[in-house]
Amino acid sequence: MVVVTGRELDSRRPDGAMSSSDAEDDFLEPATPTATQAGHALPLMPQERRTEFPAFRGPASLGASAGCVQRGPVLCHWTPPGTAGEHAAAEGREGAPGVSGTHALLQRPFGADCGDRPAACSTAEGPICEAVVCYRRKMSLKSERRGIHVDQSELLCKKGCGYYGNPAWQGFCSKCWREEYHKARQKQIQEDWELAERILHLERGFVFFFSTQSTYIVGDYIYIYICLGAPCFSHLYKLQREEEEAFASSQSNQGAQSLTFSKFEEKKTNEKTRKVTTVKKFFSASSRVGSKKAEIQEAKAPSPSINRQTSIETDRVSKEFIEFLKTFHKTGQEIYKQTKLFLEGMHYKRDLSIEEQSECTQDFYQNVAERMQTRGKAVPYHRPGLGLNLTALVPMASAVTTVLEGTKPGGISVPPEKVEKIMDQIEKYIMTRLYKYVFCPETTDDEKKDLAIQKRIRALHWVTPQMLCVPVNEEIPEVSDMVVKAITDIIEMDSKRVPRDKLACITKCSKHIFNAIKITKNEPASADDFLPTLIYIVLKGNPPRLQSNIQYITRFCNPSRLMTGEDGYYFTNLCCAVAFIEKLDAQSLNLSQEDFDRYMSGQTSPRKQESESWSPDACLGVKQMYKNLDLLSQLNERQERIMSEAKKLEKDLIDWTDGIAKEVQDIVEKYPLEIKPPNQPLAAIDSENVENDKLPPPLQPQVYAG
Amino acid sequence: MSGQRVDVKVVMLGKEYVGKTSLVERYVHDRFLVGPYQNTIGAAFVAKVMSVGDRTVTLGIWDTAGSERYEAMSRIYYRGAKAAIVCYDLTDSSSFERAKFWVKELQNLEESCQIYLCGTKSDLLEEDRRRRRVDFHDVQDYADNIKAQLFETSSKTGQSVDELFQKVAEDYVSVAAFQVMTEDKGVDLGQKANPYFYSCCHH
Numbered sequence: 001m002v003v004v005t006g007r008e009l010d011s012r013r014p015d016g017a018m019s020s021s022d023a024e025d026d027f028l029e030p031a032t033p034t035a036t037q038a039g040h041a042l043p044l045m046p047q048e049r050r051t052e053f054p055a056f057r058g059p060a061s062l063g064a065s066a067g068c069v070q071r072g073p074v075l076c077h078w079t080p081p082g083t084a085g086e087h088a089a090a091e092g093r094e095g096a097p098g099v100s101g102t103h104a105l106l107q108r109p110f111g112a113d114c115g116d117r118p119a120a121c122s123t124a125e126g127p128i129c130e131a132v133v134c135y136r137r138k139m140s141l142k143s144e145r146r147g148i149h150v151d152q153s154e155l156l157c158k159k160g161c162g163y164y165g166n167p168a169w170q171g172f173c174s175k176c177w178r179e180e181y182h183k184a185r186q187k188q189i190q191e192d193w194e195l196a197e198r199i200l201h202l203e204r205g206f207v208f209f210f211s212t213q214s215t216y217i218v219g220d221y222i223y224i225y226i227c228l229g230a231p232c233f234s235h236l237y238k239l240q241r242e243e244e245e246a247f248a249s250s251q252s253n254q255g256a257q258s259l260t261f262s263k264f265e266e267k268k269t270n271e272k273t274r275k276v277t278t279v280k281k282f283f284s285a286s287s288r289v290g291s292k293k294a295e296i297q298e299a300k301a302p303s304p305s306i307n308r309q310t311s312i313e314t315d316r317v318s319k320e321f322i323e324f325l326k327t328f329h330k331t332g333q334e335i336y337k338q339t340k341l342f343l344e345g346m347h348y349k350r351d352l353s354i355e356e357q358s359e360c361t362q363d364f365y366q367n368v369a370e371r372m373q374t375r376g377k378a379v380p381y382h383r384p385g386l387g388l389n390l391t392a393l394v395p396m397a398s399a400v401t402t403v404l405e406g407t408k409p410g411g412i413s414v415p416p417e418k419v420e421k422i423m424d425q426i427e428k429y430i431m432t433r434l435y436k437y438v439f440c441p442e443t444t445d446d447e448k449k450d451l452a453i454q455k456r457i458r459a460l461h462w463v464t465p466q467m468l469c470v471p472v473n474e475e476i477p478e479v480s481d482m483v484v485k486a487i488t489d490i491i492e493m494d495s496k497r498v499p500r501d502k503l504a505c506i507t508k509c510s511k512h513i514f515n516a517i518k519i520t521k522n523e524p525a526s527a528d529d530f531l532p533t534l535i536y537i538v539l540k541g542n543p544p545r546l547q548s549n550i551q552y553i554t555r556f557c558n559p560s561r562l563m564t565g566e567d568g569y570y571f572t573n574l575c576c577a578v579a580f581i582e583k584l585d586a587q588s589l590n591l592s593q594e595d596f597d598r599y600m601s602g603q604t605s606p607r608k609q610e611s612e613s614w615s616p617d618a619c620l621g622v623k624q625m626y627k628n629l630d631l632l633s634q635l636n637e638r639q640e641r642i643m644s645e646a647k648k649l650e651k652d653l654i655d656w657t658d659g660i661a662k663e664v665q666d667i668v669e670k671y672p673l674e675i676k677p678p679n680q681p682l683a684a685i686d687s688e689n690v691e692n693d694k695l696p697p698p699l700q701p702q703v704y705a706g
Numbered sequence: 707m708s709g710q711r712v713d714v715k716v717v718m719l720g721k722e723y724v725g726k727t728s729l730v731e732r733y734v735h736d737r738f739l740v741g742p743y744q745n746t747i748g749a750a751f752v753a754k755v756m757s758v759g760d761r762t763v764t765l766g767i768w769d770t771a772g773s774e775r776y777e778a779m780s781r782i783y784y785r786g787a788k789a790a791i792v793c794y795d796l797t798d799s800s801s802f803e804r805a806k807f808w809v810k811e812l813q814n815l816e817e818s819c820q821i822y823l824c825g826t827k828s829d830l831l832e833e834d835r836r837r838r839r840v841d842f843h844d845v846q847d848y849a850d851n852i853k854a855q856l857f858e859t860s861s862k863t864g865q866s867v868d869e870l871f872q873k874v875a876e877d878y879v880s881v882a883a884f885q886v887m888t889e890d891k892g893v894d895l896g897q898k899a900n901p902y903f904y905s906c907c908h909h
Binding site: 420514524525530565569575576580587 | 711712715718722726727731749750751753766768769770771772773775776778779782783785786
């Protein structure tokens, strides 16, 4: 992350543009030789606080200082001249591996815990890390070493080459680590080189403008402005480690492990003289080629730990972006550099909350756009997240750029009408790359919300256009066509990566809706027509990951587009539609609460009752089905009637039988059958015979003698 | 894809049927007469380029759904608006009560939004004075109170319609100029660069 220029600049205090306001003076002060000699470079810090800094120095403060680096924010820290670059130069290696080094350190959790901070830091206001690190590019006579010291025994390279290793390089020294990972990285570096070769044309030094990390080169000094959270600690920490390394390596490899701290302090003074030469070597004109290379390496080869997306789409977008920027020549280079750096920075910020990442992205958009629009005018650069005014820094930055670029009054100058276009391209490029990490991140409840709204929409399947007062008649084939297209568009939104493309899908969907309304009503649609229709489309379409998409667009779209333009209007309407669906109740559909509850619970469907008026689903089959359903229900009713009548008949029959039996019984009981024994049956027979008298007497037996 | 740059977001608020859409339509229609015809399929969103002095300003006019069922969502609409035209029907006193509601909302949530009160359907009053239900002086007092501009327009005759939007654009330009002036002196440390942006749809 150290930026060097390929040429030596005038070491005198730079031009008046940088000393006009108080803030600027504050910033610049350490750049004066005396301040540097005194070992203080604490811009943006009140003067008196500097006196506390010796706390960093002594052995006693070692633990506390190291702890500070890992846990709490370091407010300001002075690093001696030539640190990182010096190391590289001393070892004859290319570039300071600052980028790769920072990453591993970043993985540590940072509690923004102010209470734990050592005295030197505790005067800070809030847990914001702001630091301006000043490197002296050319050695002056004397310098002093100060800062955070880490136990040296931990620093040796794992390979045992005698150099110091670095946890960020898994315990290797920079050289061994490079060898170790060289092969794996080769292809990637090659690729990046190729890209960069086409873009970067480094004639002189350049200035990095990084949304949160900016490097300004002023005269002899390199200012690295660092702020915001974790990356900077690790960055400082890293620089410190390199400092140690540089120191150790210049100790000509002798048993550095056995160094005690007092010894260390002693040798430090001896060391100064040697440093002068190494630093000079690095910054002198003769090493120009080397340092240039180093820069290119930095700009092009992001830390190997960046998992590059190698998808076809990413490659294609990268290529397009480069092609596009080519048309802007030098400005294009500058933009590419910034974009690349931003992406690297975002990589380190992956552990931050999505809101912070969003803020960084928004800052970046704002920063780039402002720089393009103002053409070197002093820009009130403003960091919303920190509430810190950097007005002072920016004119300085442009002044630096002026120095570096010769006569041009500003890093980037683009005609205003092209700014928008460039911004779109930048958005496309960075968001294609970041998409994977920032869309629906696990750290948020986006996914939960997605599922909730999906479930909600499913539960509302019964809502009819009539309930929403949708002025669209889907029986007209043209209209239903439009509706289908609108639904397709809104579903397609999920497949896009770039916020702008997602917005374009919403806009396309909206246009189809307008067309549908226009055809139905024969007049242009108003918002009163549009919103209900959009709600209806969302209900019908149930677009996937709706909330995630809305959140993603909100967080990462270029705000100028989102807030005012036509896309923004439709997006706002979509937000409204979603909010409406979430809050939807009986009242908003003009239904009674009972009806609403019944529909929601699925007991009844309003469509069945309204089958006559239910026209929007113009499908004949569905209509037939409902007709048949009606018939079936009628049949059912009749059958039930028959059944009940049959039962009644059966019952009647049974009753009747019973009744008869009962009657018979009654009669039998009433008239019991009595059989009397016959008295004198014969007489009886005869007695009744009135004519008996007239009958001749019965024949008497007569005896005949004979 | 729509790529038109818009400088000012102007949001139309008001009860259903007070004539928000008609007002915008009237305005759009004027553009149709003077400028190249742009096929507008809807009057819900209109971007109109205006000239104020030697500057051009693009107004993005956002129509909103006035139905009460969408009332809860209206704050999503006016977020980030630089100007709000709050409409009420001159012949309907209840619509003015609703207008007051929106004014209150705007004052609470969008302090930087300039409010314009707009009484609509003034042509109806010309036909019959007795139809007026909202007293001009009452409203004027109210408008002074809330530092709002007051217009009485007719979308039918076009009365005051252009003046209204012209005023919106002029105010924007002068406010913007004022901001530039103050920005040169330095920026308020506590101010957020884009306070509206970050929380769209969170509430």
